[in-house]
Structures are given as structure tokens and as C-alpha cells.
Amino acid sequence: MADDKRGVVGYALLPKKQQSFIQDSLLSLCKSRGIDLVRIDQDRRLIDQGPFDCVLHKMYGDDWRKQLEEFQIENPNSTIIDSPVSIERLHNRISMLQAVSELKIESGTDTFGIPKQIVIYDKDTLFDRQAWEFLKYPVIAKPLIADGSAKSHKMALIFNHEGLNKLRPPIVLQEFVNHGGVIFKVYVVGEFVKCVKRKSLPDVSEEKLKSLEGSLPFSQVSNLTSDERNDKYYKLMDLEETELPPQSFITDIARGLRRGLKLNLFNFDVIRDARIGNRYLVIDINYFPGYAKMPGYETVLTDFFCDVVGKKSLSEEKEKGGVDKLQVVPNCDVDLTKIVSKTCCSDGEEKEKSPVLQV
Numbered sequence: 414m415a416d417d418k419r420g421v422v423g424y425a426l427l428p429k430k431q432q433s434f435i436q437d438s439l440l441s442l443c444k445s446r447g448i449d450l451v452r453i454d455q456d457r458r459l460i461d462q463g464p465f466d467c468v469l470h471k472m473y474g475d476d477w478r479k480q481l482e483e484f485q486i487e488n489p490n491s492t493i494i495d496s497p498v499s500i501e502r503l504h505n506r507i508s509m510l511q512a513v514s515e516l517k518i519e520s521g522t523d524t525f526g527i528p529k530q531i532v533i534y535d536k537d538t539l540f541d542r543q544a545w546e547f548l549k550y551p552v553i554a555k556p557l558i559a560d561g562s563a564k565s566h567k568m569a570l571i572f573n574h575e576g577l578n579k580l581r582p583p584i585v586l587q588e589f590v591n592h593g594g595v596i597f598k599v600y601v602v603g604e605f606v607k608c609v610k611r612k613s614l615p616d617v618s619e620e621k622l623k624s625l626e627g628s629l630p631f632s633q634v635s636n637l638t639s640d641e642r643n644d645k646y647y648k649l650m651d652l653e654e655t656e657l658p659p660q661s662f663i664t665d666i667a668r669g670l671r672r673g674l675k676l677n678l679f680n681f682d683v684i685r686d687a688r689i690g691n692r693y694l695v696i697d698i699n700y701f702p703g704y705a706k707m708p709g710y711e712t713v714l715t716d717f718f719c720d721v722v723g724k725k726s727l728s729e730e731k732e733k734g735g736v737d738k739l740q741v742v743p744n745c746d747v748d749l750t751k752i753v754s755k756t757c758c759s760d761g762e763e764k765e766k767s768p769v770l771q772v
């Protein structure tokens with residue numbers, strides 16, 4: 414694109430996402446760099462709107478997917494961020510983490526992987542302890558489907574057999590790994606990678622486990638409100654004291670995942686195994702996460718949009734075209750493993766997240 418021609422990025426986001434992501438500060442920075450962010454009207458067909466150099470979206474469903482396909486056929490030069498097929502892989506907590514297991518990275522002394530886990534489709538298997546004897550209590554029960562619904566975030570820490578009663582398969586049972594109560598969130602925007610710290614579930618000692626009963630439901634613990642964060646229980650875990658993982662190691666994983674998943678906009682959650690100080694476990698990958706919580710998100714996203722629509726980024730402008738252009742990961746045709754469309758974890762009731770975890 415000639416650098417004097419404006420780039421147009423159309424966005425299709427749910428109202429909550431639009432509110433958090435499309436901030437005036439982002440709009441004006443984009444504008445000053447020759448990019449217009451334009452809302453896609455979801456009451457009209459996508460194909461009747463535009464032109465868009467890029468379509469940015471976090472919308473689901475067959476109809477939307479068809480609209481994107483139609484749009485791409487009519488507008489082959491437009492870039493869709495990201496391909497619905499690639500995004501769908503993240504809607505299943507098993508296929509999501511397979512991408513991590515498939516990664517081959519030379520990592521020196523630090524190692525990475527995923528926690529031991531099993532997918533449970535029925536109650537018989539759930540209560541058949543032999544079927545998952547390789548998992549020791551405590552375990553975390555997660556809904557198999559991670560489609561962004563409130564239900565898909567409802568989890569439970571299971572301390573013993575009694576805690577299984579409230580679970581509703583299909584679920585993933587995953588080994589709970591003590592990690593010092595701090596989680597690392599790694600935000601990826603194209604080639605850009607940023608790792609931040611957030612509070613997580615506290616460790617469960619073997620001693621404590623003996624006295625714990627049944628299960629403990631929780632939801633989106635890393636998104637605590639500031640009141641919850643100041644609660645004396647969470648204050649025990651000192652975020653500042655916790656060292657970040659080595660940046661180059663995290664960047665290698667992030668870039669490997671980006672290529673493996675064929676996605677440009679995602680984040681992943683990493684914990685450091687408290688038993689083995691240099692072992693890192695990826696536990697969750699999210700499409701188009703809450704970027705507005707990332708310091709300087711406006712610059713990072715604006716640079717990315719410039720790359721996508723073929724405009725010079727700020728650093729290129731400064732260096733007068735001296736650096737290579739970033740490559741947007743192209744759309745792909747990944748064959749999805751089994752995707753189940755409905756699931757429920759725990760007792761399925763609408764419970765509030767529990768700010769104070771009595772572990």
C-alpha cells in the first residue's frame with residue numbers, strides 16, 4: 414500500500430470487548446499513523462460493507478464464519494485476523510494444549526510442557542479412579558469447551574473423591590501444580606511478545622490437603638478486582654518478589670505457538686512448577702485476550718495494524734525502511750480434533766467467583 418493511502422481495519426467485537434479494546438487513545442494513535450478503525454455493523458452482511466484492508470474479529474458461529482468466507486472470496490487482498498479455523502482450535506482445552514506438546518524448542522536449562530491431564534466424557538469414567546490413577550489429588554476440573562461463555566470459565570479444585578460428585582462431563586481433569594500463587598500471562602501480537610505477572614491460586618501443601626473437604630469452585634482468578642487483590646489472603650503472595658521467566662525462553666515458546674496455531678492475536682498462561690524451579694507449564698491459551706490491560710497496548714496494536722495493511726511502522730519510519738516487514742501468519746486449514754459444542758463444569762449453577770480461597 415502506498416504510504417499516503419489510509420488503511421482501513423474493520424472490527425467485529427462483542428459490546429464488552431469493543432468497550433475495553435476500542436479506546437479513544439487507540440483510535441487516535443491509529444488515526445495519526447494513517448489507519449482508520451471502523452466498526453462492522455453486525456446487522457448488515459459483511460460483504461456489503463467496507464472496503465477493509467483488514468477484518469479484526471472475535472465473533473463466533475456458523476453464520477459469521479460463512480460471512481468471512483464470502484468476504485475473503487470477494488476481497489482476496491484483504492487480511493482476516495485471524496482464521497476462524499485456527500481460532501476454533503482454542504475452543505477445546507485438549508486441542509488447545511496439543512499445540513504446546515507439538516512444539517520443538519531448544520531451551521537450554523529451562524523446560525516446558527503441559528500438566529498431566531485427561532478428558533472425561535462420562536460419569537462412569539469420572540468415578541473409575543483407575544482410569545485416571547496417574548493424576549494425584551488435588552486436580553482441577555475444567556470445562557472441555559473454552560468458548561468464552563461464563564460457564565467455560567467455571568472450574569473447581571478437587572481435593573478428594575467426594576469432590577467429584579458435582580462435576581458434569583465433558584471435563585478436563587488436570588493435575589494441580591503448586592506454582593507459588595503467581596501466574597505469567599504472555600501476550601502475543603504478531604511478532605510482539607510481552608510477559609506479565611498476575612495472582613493465581615495459592616499452593617496446596619500435602620499437609621493442608623488432608624484437611625480439605627470435597628471441592629472448591631472458582632472462576633477467572635487472574636481477573637480479581639482491586640478489592641479482591643487487596644484481600645489479606647491474596648496479599649500473602651507477593652507479585653513483586655516473583656521473578657519473570659527468561660524473556661528469550663518465553664519468546665521462543667510464543668513464536669513457536671504463533672506458527673503452530675497460525676494465530677496472530679492470543680495470550681497464554683504459564684506457571685512455574687514449584688517442585689522443579691526451571692520447569693514451566695502452559696495451562697491455557699486465549700484468543701484475542703484483554704489487550705487493554707497490557708501497558709502501552711495502543712502502540713503495540715497500532716504497529717501491528719500498520720504491518721498488516723502494509724504501512725511502515727514507527728520504527729521503520731525512523732529508520733527509513735531499514736528493517737524487514739513482519740509477516741502476518743497466513744490463514745490455514747487445520748483439521749480440528751473433536752470439538753464438543755456444549756459442556757458444563759461443577760454443578761452448572763451460576764456462582765460468583767470466590768475471592769477468598771480457603772485453601
Ligand SMILES: O=P(O)(O)O[C@@H]1[C@@H](OP(=O)(O)O)[C@H](OP(=O)(O)O)[C@H](O)[C@H](OP(=O)(O)O)[C@H]1OP(=O)(O)O
Binds near residue numbers: 430561598701706
Ligand atoms: O475481558 P478481559 O480483558 O478480562 O479479557 C479476558 C481474558 O483475560 P486476560 O487478558 O487473559 O486477563 C481471558 O483470559 P483467561 O481465560 O482469564 O486466562 C479470556 O481471554 C477472555 O476471553 P474469553 O472469555 O475466553 O473469550 C477475555 O475476555 P474478553 O475481553 O474477550 O471478553
Ligand SMILES: Nc1ncnc2c1ncn2[C@@H]1O[C@H](COP(=O)(O)OP(=O)(O)O)[C@@H](O)[C@H]1O
Binds near residue numbers: 614
Ligand atoms: N494445572 C494447574 N495448576 C495450578 N493452577 C492452575 C492450573 N490450571 C489452572 N490453574 C489456575 O486456574 C486459573 C484458571 O485456569 P485456566 O485454565 O487459565 O482457565 P480460564 O480459561 O478460565 O482462564 C489459572 O489462571 C490458574 O490460576
Ligand SMILES: [Mg+2]
Binds near residue numbers: 682697
Ligand atoms: Mg486463563
Ligand SMILES: [Mg+2]
Binds near residue numbers: 559697698699
Ligand atoms: Mg482461558
